[in-house]
Structures are given as structure tokens and as C-alpha cells.
Amino acid sequence: xxxxxxxxxxxxxxxxxxxxxxxxxxxxxxxxxxxxxxxxxxxxxxxxxxxxxxxxxxxxxxxxxxxxxxxxxxxxxxxxxxxxxxxxxxxxxxxxxxxxxxxxxxxxxxxxxxxxxx
Numbered sequence: 531x532x533x534x535x536x537x538x539x540x541x542x543x544x545x546x547x548x549x550x551x552x553x554x555x556x557x558x559x560x561x562x563x564x565x566x567x568x569x570x571x572x573x574x575x576x577x578x579x580x581x582x583x584x585x586x587x588x589x590x591x592x593x594x595x596x597x598x599x600x601x602x603x604x605x606x607x608x609x610x611x612x613x614x615x616x617x618x619x620x621x622x623x624x625x626x627x628x629x630x631x632x633x634x635x636x637x638x639x640x641x642x643x644x645x646x647x648x
Contacts, residue, residue: 558608565601569594588634592627599624 550560576590603620606612 558604562601562604565597565604569597569601572597589631589638592631592634596624596627596631599627 550557572590572594580586599620603617606617
């Protein structure tokens with residue numbers, strides 16, 4: 531029982547994989563649905579914090595955009611007629627958003643240490 535408490539993610543992933551295999555559902559479609567679910571979770575988290583604290587964190591907004599763009603890259607790569615320029619453009623945009631996300635976390639007002647002047 532102790533192993534299940536520590537590795538519930540592994541158990542859940544194995545269950546999802548077994549269901550995908552059992553129902554012969556295309557794997558890329560399952561991944562797209564999971565990414566859409568993550569986007570919904572991030573939007574709800576963002577709205578919940580906005581309603582509760584009356585502020586909007588840039589990190590949540592960037593997370594939603596990054597996940598949504600990853601979803602689009604997966605859709606474009608699974609198409610038979612691939613337009614590599616579109617895929618590369620989306621990957622570049624994802625890279626830029628990752629840079630913004632790193633800057634948003636690094637220079638967040640909540641994580642800044644307050645310096646006192648002696």
C-alpha cells in the first residue's frame with residue numbers, strides 16, 4: 531500500500547495507457563484531449579485566483595498559451611500533409627513564451643526579496 535501512495539502517478543498513467551489500448555483509441559488524440567484538459571485546468575486556476583485575490587498571474591496566462599501551442603504542434607505533426615514552416619514557427623513562438631515564463635517567474639513581485647537600506 532505504501533508503494534501505491536508514492537507512485538500514484540505511475541498507476542494512473544498505466545491505467546490511462548491500458549484504457550487507450552483497450553479501446554483502440556489513437557494515441558495522439560488521447561494526448562490532445564489530455565492537453566486540452568490541462569488548458570482547462572490552468573484557465574480555471576487562473577480565474578479562481580483572479581476572483582479570490584483580484585490579481586492575474588502572468589505565469590498562468592503563459593502556461594495556457596504554451597500548452598495550447600504544444601497542442602497545435604501535435605495536431606500539425608500528425609497531419610499527412612505537413613507544413614514544416616508552420617510547425618517551426620509554432621516551436622519558435624513556444625520558445626519565446628518559455629523565455630517570457632522564465633522571466634515572469636524570476637522577476638515575480640511575490641518572490642522578490644525586499645532589501646532594506648542600512
